[in-house]
Amino acid sequence: GQQLNQSPQSMFIQEGEDVSMNCTSSSIFNTWLWYKQDPGEGPVLLIALYKAGELTSNGRLTAQFGITRKDSFLNISASIPSDVGIYFCAGQGGGSNYKLTFGKGTLLTVNP
Amino acid sequence: GAVVSQHPSRVICKSGTSVKIECRSLDFQATTMFWYRQFPKQSLMLMATSNEGSKATYEQGVEKDKFLINHASLTLSTLTVTSAHPEDSSFYICSAGDRDAYEQYFGPGTRLTVT
Numbered sequence: 001g002q003q004l005n006q007s008p009q010s011m012f013i014q015e016g017e018d019v020s021m022n023c024t025s026s027s028i029f030n031t032w033l034w035y036k037q038d039p040g041e042g043p044v045l046l047i048a049l050y051k052a053g054e055l056t057s058n059g060r061l062t063a064q065f066g067i068t069r070k071d072s073f074l075n076i077s078a079s080i081p082s083d084v085g086i087y088f089c090a091g092q093g094g095g096s097n098y099k100l101t102f103g104k105g106t107l108l109t110v111n112p
Numbered sequence: 113g114a115v116v117s118q119h120p121s122r123v124i125c126k127s128g129t130s131v132k133i134e135c136r137s138l139d140f141q142a143t144t145m146f147w148y149r150q151f152p153k154q155s156l157m158l159m160a161t162s163n164e165g166s167k168a169t170y171e172q173g174v175e176k177d178k179f180l181i182n183h184a185s186l187t188l189s190t191l192t193v194t195s196a197h198p199e200d201s202s203f204y205i206c207s208a209g210d211r212d213a214y215e216q217y218f219g220p221g222t223r224l225t226v227t
Contacts, residue, residue, distance in 0.1 A: 031214055042116075042205045042218035043156070050214070088155065098144055098209055100216060102155045 006103030021106045022073040029091030032065050032072040037086045079110050116208050118219035132192045133222045135206030141186035142208035150203040162189045196226045
């Protein structure tokens with residue numbers, strides 16, 4: 001099936017640094033979602049974006065829905081050790097198409 | 113709010129047997145539930161979409177007779193892996209959406225190991 005291009009694949013940063021990751025697609029999506037997954041657990045919804053150009057924050061997390069509807073980015077500011085995990089972007093077609101298409105994930109490691 | 117549970121969290125079964133995994137939305141009614149499979153270090157791959165009271169819609173390449181899905185109520189969907197084989201060993205995750213299903217909330221996953 002269709003997949004999103006998510007980058008970077010992995011990141012190693014120091015505690016306190018800011019992080020940015022993004023997803024691009026050849027297709028338009030009506031909704032973008034960002035999830036975090038810890039080992040052995042299901043993904044947890046971080047931010048949902050519904051409108052092109054929308055910029056939404058959730059604590060230290062900020063995400064934007066690209067104007068073209070084909071991309072989105074997630075920023076994490078002032079990273080802390082518990083930010084470690086895999087971050088997935090997901091696009092949703094909209095209308096009656098509720099299926100999510102996932103990116104391959106970004107593995108984030110934060111060194112204390 | 114928006115809590116989804118799965119049971120069991122881990123299961124080990126012998127090749128040829130069947131295993132049932134339950135997915136429940138605890139504090140909302142889920143008209144649509146989704147079943148995913150995730151192999152190690154890979155992303156989530158959608159297996160099927162389950163709508164309450166109707167037949168599930170399977171993704172291409174997913175055998176409907178092998179992965180039986182039942183969504184009998186607005187809070188419960190089940191996935192039965194029939195005649196399991198070692199290659200079916202994986203992490204199975206369900207998600208549930210409310211009426212609009214724009215925001216999907218995931219269960220904690222079920223680790224299936226077939227010996």
